[in-house]
Every structure is written in C-alpha cells, then in structure tokens.
Amino acid sequence: DSGVTQTPKHLITATGQRVTLRCSPRSGDLSVYWYQQSLDQGLQFLIHYYNGEERAKGNILERFSAQQFPDLHSELNLSSLELGDSALYFCASNRIRGAGELFFGEGSRLTVL
Amino acid sequence: QQQVKQSPQSLIVQKGGISIINCAYENTAFDYFPWYQQFPGKGPALLIAIRPDVSEKKEGRFTISFNKSAKQFSLHIMDSQPGDSATYFCAARDNFNKFYFGSGTKLNVKP
Numbered sequence: 342d343s344g345v346t347q348t349p350k351h352l353i354t355a356t357g358q359r360v361t362l363r364c365s366p367r368s369g370d371l372s373v374y375w376y377q378q379s380l381d382q383g384l385q386f387l388i389h390y391y392n393g394e395e396r397a398k399g400n401i402l403e404r405f406s407a408q409q410f411p412d413l414h415s416e417l418n419l420s421s422l423e424l425g426d427s428a429l430y431f432c433a434s435n436r437i438r439g440a441g442e443l444f445f446g447e448g449s450r451l452t453v454l
Numbered sequence: 455q456q457q458v459k460q461s462p463q464s465l466i467v468q469k470g471g472i473s474i475i476n477c478a479y480e481n482t483a484f485d486y487f488p489w490y491q492q493f494p495g496k497g498p499a500l501l502i503a504i505r506p507d508v509s510e511k512k513e514g515r516f517t518i519s520f521n522k523s524a525k526q527f528s529l530h531i532m533d534s535q536p537g538d539s540a541t542y543f544c545a546a547r548d549n550f551n552k553f554y555f556g557s558g559t560k561l562n563v564k565p
Contacts, residue, residue: 343497372551383460383557384498384543397552431497441486441547445497 344368347432347446355454359420362449366413366434372396373415374443375407378429387430390415422453457481458546460556467563473531475559477544480525484546489518489529490555492541501542502529534563 344367354360366373375387386399390409401407404422409415419426429450433443460477467473477487488503504511504518504527511518517530531538544556 343499345497374553376555384555386553386555389552391551397550433497435551441503442488442500443490443498443545443553445490445499447495447497 343444343446345432345434345444345446347430347449349449350447351450351452353452353454354422356422356424358422358453359418360422360451362417362419362430362432362451364415364417364432364434364446366415366432367444370434370436370444371413372435373409373413374433374435375401375415375417376431376433378431378448380428384431387417419451422451424453427451427453456557457554458544458556460544460559462559463557464560465562467534467561469534469536469563469565471534471563473534473538473561473563474528475542475544475561476526476528477556478524478526479546479554481546481548481554482525483549484554485549486547487518487520487527488545488547488553489516490543490545492543492558498543531561534561536563536565539563 346365348363371392373390376384387401389397407417429448431448433445489501490498491501492498515532520527542559
C-alpha cells in the first residue's frame with residue numbers, strides 16, 4: 342500500500358459526459374501529480390500541483406482540469422469525454438526535493454462508451 | 455519530444471537469465487533516475503533509483519548501471535524469476551521536480 346488513495350477505481354461513462362477523479366496523497370506529501378496511461382502505453386504526465394498551486398503542465402487537454410485543495414487532496418476533472426479518453430489515470434505524490442520517490446495510487450480506470 | 459527513451463518495448467527471458475532494459479536521456483539537468491515496476495491492475499512502484507554521481511547501484515538481484523557521459527542508464531535483473539514479469543519504467547527527474555517516464559518494457563520471464 343503506497344498510502345495514495347484514488348477513487349473511483351473503475352468508472353464507465355458515455356461520450357460527452359464529465360467525470361471527476363479524486364486523489365488523496367500520502368500523509369505529509371505536498372506534491373500531487375496526475376498521469377494518464379492508455380492501453381499498453383507509457384505514463385503521460387498531465388499536471389503537477391504543489392501545496393495547492395499548479396507547478397507544471399504536461400500534455401493535458403483543455404477539456405481536462407485539475408486542482409489541489411487546502412487539505413491537499415486533488416481532483417482531476419475530465420469533460421466532453423471522447424472514446425480516446427479511456428485510460429488509467431494515476432495520481433502520485435511526494436515530498437518536494439526529498440528522496441525523490443513518487444508514490445503512485447492504484448489508479449482510476451475510465452471507460453468511455 | 456520524448457525526454458527519456460526506453461528499449462526494448464518487450465522482453466522475454468528464461469527463468470534464471472539476465473534481463474536488461476536500457477534508457478537514454480538528453481537533459482543534463484536530470485538529477486535522479488528511478489526505475490518503477492508495474493504489475494497489471496496496479497500502480498507503478500519504485501524498484502530502485504540512482505543519482506548521477508554514482509555509476510552503479512545494486513539492490514538484491516536488481517542493478518542500475520549509469521553512464522553519465524553517454525547519458526544512458528540500464529536496469530539489470532539477475533536470476534530473473536517468473537514473479538519479475540511486469541512492466542518496467544525508467545524515469546528521470548528535472549530540477550523542477552518533474553518526472554519524465556520512458557515508454558515502458560513489458561518483461562515476461564518464462565518458467
């Protein structure tokens with residue numbers, strides 16, 4: 342158990358819909374990262390938050406947005422969903438500049454029909 | 455532009471053999487190079503990591519070899535076991551604490 346909690350584990354929805362994925366980082370971790378992993382693909386970096394502030398953006402679509410709340414949990418919002426958005430979405434956390442290890446949650450599997 | 459290039463995409467090794475996965479990078483500002491192991495349906499988990507001031511790090515059957523001048527690093531799994539069958543990702547961290555991952559290597563260790 343990495344200590345990073347992601348909900349929901351599985352989500353099935355239709356094209357055009359909107360979903361919210363939630364992540365609770367490890368206790369004490371201020372950084373939250375979101376990654377997308379499509380079938381048999383690598384980890385595509387989406388966005389990084391540190392203590393509530395956006396720090397870096399990767400290949401995140403304009404239909405996607407995220408935020409980190411004062412209690413440090415983070416949400417990834419995906420809207421106007423398309424079939425190609427079906428993927429595993431991972432959240433990871435770490436202490437900035439610490440040991441460097443990223444701790445990953447078990448992911449949220451999104452299926453868009 | 456992929457910051458970290460990983461090969462091979464897939465690898466089949468017999469039990470007891472050596473598995474070798476290679477990665478290359480361009481950004482000399484990278485300061486931390488971890489390897490992650492991912493089992494189906496699970497999130498990636500840190501396996502072993504190295505900093506650029508060290509040329510080799512060994513933990514049990516897992517060894518990272520690091521060549522700073524060539525900007526390459528590799529993971530060696532000695533005495534590979536069926537339980538090692540997983541997808542392996544190399545990664546590199548920049549000085550903004552942003553991680554770049556390789557495309558992954560699917561390892562299958564045959565009994």
